[in-house]
Amino acid sequence: MKFYDFVIAGAGCSGLSLATSLAKANTKHSILLIDKNIHTNQDKTWCFWDTPNSSALPYTTTVWQNLTFYSDNYEKKEKILPFNYVGVKSGDFYKYSYDVLKNAKNIDIVEESIERIYGLESGACIETKTQKFHCHFLFNSTSITADQSKSHSSYSALKQHFQGWLVKTEKPVFEKNTATFMDFRTEQHQEVRFFYVLPYSEREALIEYTIFSKQLLADEAYDEQIEKYIQEKLQIENFTIIEKEKGVIPMEFIHPDTTHNHIIPIGIVGGALKPSTGFAFSLIQKQVDQIIKSILSDNLPLFKKKIQNRFSFYDTILLHLLQKKEINKSAIFISLFKGNNIGTILTFLSEKTGIFGEMKIFSTLPVKVFIGALIEIYWPRRIKDKSYSPIYQTIR
Ligand SMILES: Cc1cc2nc3c(=O)[nH]c(=O)nc-3n(C[C@H](O)[C@H](O)[C@H](O)COP(=O)(O)OP(=O)(O)OC[C@H]3O[C@@H](n4cnc5c(N)ncnc54)[C@H](O)[C@@H]3O)c2cc1C
Numbered sequence: 001m002k003f004y005d006f007v008i009a010g011a012g013c014s015g016l017s018l019a020t021s022l023a024k025a026n027t028k029h030s031i032l033l034i035d036k037n038i039h040t041n042q043d044k045t046w047c048f049w050d051t052p053n054s055s056a057l058p059y060t061t062t063v064w065q066n067l068t069f070y071s072d073n074y075e076k077k078e079k080i081l082p083f084n085y086v087g088v089k090s091g092d093f094y095k096y097s098y099d100v101l102k103n104a105k106n107i108d109i110v111e112e113s114i115e116r117i118y119g120l121e122s123g124a125c126i127e128t129k130t131q132k133f134h135c136h137f138l139f140n141s142t143s144i145t146a147d148q149s150k151s152h153s154s155y156s157a158l159k160q161h162f163q164g165w166l167v168k169t170e171k172p173v174f175e176k177n178t179a180t181f182m183d184f185r186t187e188q189h190q191e192v193r194f195f196y197v198l199p200y201s202e203r204e205a206l207i208e209y210t211i212f213s214k215q216l217l218a219d220e221a222y223d224e225q226i227e228k229y230i231q232e233k234l235q236i237e238n239f240t241i242i243e244k245e246k247g248v249i250p251m252e253f254i255h256p257d258t259t260h261n262h263i264i265p266i267g268i269v270g271g272a273l274k275p276s277t278g279f280a281f282s283l284i285q286k287q288v289d290q291i292i293k294s295i296l297s298d299n300l301p302l303f304k305k306k307i308q309n310r311f312s313f314y315d316t317i318l319l320h321l322l323q324k325k326e327i328n329k330s331a332i333f334i335s336l337f338k339g340n341n342i343g344t345i346l347t348f349l350s351e352k353t354g355i356f357g358e359m360k361i362f363s364t365l366p367v368k369v370f371i372g373a374l375i376e377i378y379w380p381r382r383i384k385d386k387s388y389s390p391i392y393q394t395i396r
Helices: 013-024 090-102 219-232 281-296 310-322 329-339 342-349 355-362 367-378 391-395
Strands: 002-009 031-035 045-050 061-064 066-070 075-079 084-089 107-111 114-120 123-128 132-140 159-169 178-183 192-201 204-213 239-250 263-265
Touching (some): 013 031, 013 090, 031 132, 045 090, 061 192, 075 342, 084 178, 192 329, 204 219, 204 239, 310 329, 342 355
Parallel strands (some): 002 031, 132 263
Antiparallel strands (some): 045 084, 061 084, 066 075, 114 123, 123 132
């Protein structure tokens, strides 16, 4: 059995971010990075918003200054000051990460499936089919939990699921500086369904069809909608598909498993996710920065539980409404975008608004619907549809 100071379970976004940050910090710790599948190919596009200069990431990024919003009766295009919208291709991120890691003599990389993790009195243990590793701290971004009875999340409630095509067009049709944040010009099926467009050049863009619902669709159903959107709304006739991407992100509060002091959940299973939007990339980078600071200052424990604040409460209300079939959910988004600058909405989603700013935003929303949700959250017996996830428990 080999001993490491740190084992990082999972070499996805959080595991690799942590491993490369440790390598760059030049710590002398012995580290193992383990994943069942070492990803190197482009499989995800991560986007987030940030103020210019603060997003000085070491890997290639694409930056959009403007965002657009579309619905059948309302549309807007705005410079999203004080932010830029930033895109990172996972292929670039993986390449950069493994370039850094190959020079780090203290980091081993193993490609094997983890079967079991468990805590010890002063450390943790990780087992694959053929090997066993002992460590002082285990950073876990996989859904395997130390206490088998506790799953990080069933991912059974609401999900954000999507598929996208990276297309190349014959003619220049896209505006390079302008991404489409939400385009609701599609049948809603009592859910939330919209398109998302990220242009990389005038002839190349990622076009995604996104749904907030509990049930996924068959692959062909997403494809059918993307094709229809390209032809009918973007009015593009000749294009080729270069890549496809798909994903599912939980839209629920993730409660990290903190049963054991030496097993630290990171990434989505570590709670670095805004449940009402599915955005996780920036939160993961912040979480990694905090861990690195703790390690460098020998400041234990390494895991800081996210404090429930008023933004968790707002998320709870929105998640509650998103589950209600009888509510016109796209109308909520349309009111939001009609009544507020996109920059203001992004500041709110970053949880950086003040209470008066938030009141101003809420005044642009269908108030009755939100009051109804509040009553249901605090008086759950009024909820007739028993298929609701008990979101209200998260704020009680
Ligand atoms: C297609 C897609 C697009 C996304 N786009 C955005 C975006 O634009 N903006 C944003 O903020 N967020 C986005 N997200 C959400 C979030 O940023 C990503 O899901 C991110 O990858 C989460 O990082 P993570 O480290 O928590 O998990 P992951 O990146 O999924 O890493 C977990 C790793 O654990 C490994 N693993 C799992 N089980 C085992 C096992 N038994 N043994 C060994 N290894 C195992 C997996 O192989 C994986 O590499 C997106 C998600 C997806 C799926």
